[in-house]
Amino acid sequence: MSRLVLHERNRPYVVKVGDQELHLCGCGLSANKPYCDGTHVKTVDEKSDVFIYDTKGGRVKIQSFYQNP
Numbered sequence: 699m700s701r702l703v704l705h706e707r708n709r710p711y712v713v714k715v716g717d718q719e720l721h722l723c724g725c726g727l728s729a730n731k732p733y734c735d736g737t738h739v740k741t742v743d744e745k746s747d748v749f750i751y752d753t754k755g756g757r758v759k760i761q762s763f764y765q766n767p
């Protein structure tokens with residue numbers, strides 16, 4: 699079963715575990731999940747538009763069907 703998952707966050711979550719600071723992916727694009735690998739920089743110009751990203755780094759803007767009423 700395939701799913702479309704909407705990620706609205708375009709930066710990592712910063713979590714402290716003991717003395718360690720972890721950067722967890724919030725954008726959904728990291729190739730090293732659950733950790734951020736910096737790929738979120740591709741999302742900085744999204745604004746309120748919705749994009750589908752492919753595994754090769756490409757993206758397509760789509761008409762959002764997740765609009766709030």
Ligand code: FES
Nearest residue numbers: 723724725734738
């Ligand atoms: S938050 Fe996803 S790659 Fe950085």
